[in-house]
Each structure stands twice: as C-alpha cells, then as structure tokens.
Amino acid sequence: MTVWYNEDLAYIHDVGFRDYALKSAPGIVEILKQHQIRAGLIVDLGCGSGLSAAILHQAGYQVLGIDISEAMIAIAQTRVPTVEFRVASLFTAEIPPCAAIISIGECLSYAFDTNSDAALDSLFQRIYHALSPGGVFIFDVVVPGHTAPGEIVRNFTEGQDWIVLVEKQEDSTQQMLTRRIITLRQFEDLYRRTEEVHCLRLFNRSTLADALRQKGFQVNISDCYGEFSLPPARIAAIAYKPI
Template structure:
C-alpha cells in the first residue's frame, strides 16, 4: 500500500494542497445537516491526512477514515486521535453501518487498484451500509481536464519543498500525472517520483449508475460557496427512507 502518496508527497499534499478539502467541508457539513444527519458515524473514503475528519469530529460526528497511503494515515492519526483510521483501498474496504459516506477530491477516479471492483459494485456496498435517509457525498473529475493532447507541465513550491507535475489526457479519458517531488532534508533535497492515473467520468454517467442502485441523485458544481474546478462535479446520492 506504499506505492502512492509516499512520505514526501503525503507531507507536501498535507501542507501545500489542503485548501480543496478545507474549502469543501463547510458545504459538505451543510449538506449533512440539510438531510437531517446531525450525528453518528461518517465514513470518509480517501481520507488523506485527516483534514476532513478533523472538521467532522469538531462538529460532533464519529469518523472512520480509509486511505490507501500508509503515510497519509500516519498523519491523520496524529491529527485526529478521536477518529478511527484504516489503511486500505476504498474499492475493497468493508463499510460499516453508517449515516453518511463522503469522499473528497476525485478519489473514485484513481486507478490505484488494477483489480478493483466496478463502481456500481462499490456504490451498492455503500448503499447497503447507509441507514435509510443516509447520504453519499463525493466528487469526480470529468473528461476535459486538459484542452489538448499536449502534456501540460507545472510546478508549485513551499518553504521546504517543490513539486513538479506533468499531466496528459488521452483519447480513452485517462488522465496521467507524473509527479516529481523535492523535499528538504537537512541541507539537501530528497527526490521522489510517482505516477498517478485516473479514469475520467461524465457526471451524468455516474448519476445513472447511482440511480440504478437505488439512490436519489443530485449533481452539483459546488460544495456550498466553494465552486469546484472546471470539469469537476459533486454528486449527492441519498438512500430513500423506505422502498414504499
């Protein structure tokens, strides 16, 4: 489970790329309240470094966070000792009975598990775990992340780190990110490389899968006041109170 978001990238993501989660959480908390979910267990799939779990615990929820990165889980456990965290794939983890499931920052797009279950199978397992009236809140990246087939290169830097990213989207709607990190260790900088691949999905396609399972579905382009980036969508999937 150590192939992705290893120690340096996990650290850089936590300190340098936390704004997405922190800006999304007020809207997500509002959605939970709108659906009458005031307390109980929230399962956070792809929980990363525990930023979302921290906000949920502060609001009074119980939290189970799941992530495929051991280094992310280590940060999360230190940040939110009141929450429970489990190392594992969101495509394979056993989901306990809960009031809501959330997954922030396009986690379902990642192709980290070559033999993972289909999305419909995962959506069904989440549906079965949710209490009647429970909600499943997550966002996805859609096709059109890049405007051409030409790779796009960028860099971001912090006080003791720099990350270089090359992105390319192919005709099969696979987005590939080549990520090179440099992190200061003493007087030197340590380099690490990772390659992340994502399958991009149209929001309408995902909504249809959810509806086939039995959810009532809304597609949004924001979490409250936080507008999602271009070619991203949030899906709010509610399990009906009853089948009547």
C-alpha cells in the first residue's frame, strides 16, 4: 500500500514548512468573522499536522480534521488532543453538517487516491450540501507557473536533523505538477532516506470559479488570505453558500 506523507516527510513538513498554515490561519479566521461565522464546526480537509486546527480551536471553533496521512494525523492528535481527527481521503470522507470547510496548502490539488473531474465535482456537491446556509468553503490550489515549459527544477531545504530534496516539473498537456521528494532524516549518526512522488492537478482560475458557481456558491478567487499573500502559482477560493 502506498503511504502518503510518510513519518519522516510528515515530521519535516511540520517542523520546516509550517509557515504556510500559520500565516494563512489568521486570515481565514478573519474571513470566517466577515461572514458572521463566530462559532460552530469547521471541517479542515487535508488538516496535516493540525497547525490550522490548533489556531481555529484556540479561536473558539469546534474542529474536525481529515487527512489521508496517518503520520500527519498522529502529529495533529498530539498537538490538539481535544480536537477530533480522522484518517481518510477528502474525496470520500463523510462531511458532517458544518459552518465552514477549509483546505489549506493545496490539498485539493493532490492526486493521491484520485483527483478526477468526477471526484472533484462530487466533492464540491458534498461540501455545498454539508454547509449551513451562510457557510463558506475556503481553500487554495496550485495553478500553472511553478516551472518554465520543459524545465526541471531541483532544490533542497535543510533543518537541524533533516534535509529534503525536491525535483519538480509541470506537464502543461496534462495540467499536472509532479514533485519527486527525497527526505533524509538523522537518527544519531545515521540518515534514513525516504522518497515519494506527488502529482498535483493544476487548476485554471475561471474553470474553478465556474465549477463552484455551478453548485450554487458565490465565488471570490483571491491571491491572499487576509494579509498573507500566497506564494506564486497558487490561488485561494472563498466560496459562499447563500442564505
């Protein structure tokens, strides 16, 4: 069975790549308040290691976190023991009635178990159905622009006891971004090596907005969450279910 965000990659994401969630969450709380959502259940799809769940919980919301990675959920459950977390695919998990649904960090782009047009269409339908009238669905995805056509980009990032090497390439025909990720994590004098290949769907701004509007949402596509500007080649969607 394929493991997504294995133990070492989950650890490295949590300690080395937490800024995206930590900087997005305050803007998301602001958007919730602008929509008069000051309490109630927030479902966090692709909750990762629970960084956004912790901030939402602290802000007074009830949170349900869902992620396909067992290792991510283990970290999340330790971080916020009072929040409910489930290991499941966001494409098939049951989504309970709720005030808002969020998905931070391009989770809806990942094509781990699936990311077909039909799976996405069904997800948007289930989300619309689960949200209370006046509820919002806030998420971000990747769009083209991570590499030039035909280019392969390699880079690395290191922390105190880890190194991560990433090789990425866009396929404009398939509208996919592929990231090959090698991790090296130090245990005393030895380094453990793991490798995963992540394929991500590249969205088109207007097609995404149309797909959400077709379900009944009022849609705002943005490049930021409040004061946090998303990194290049990402967009955020704020989809509002009218009362």
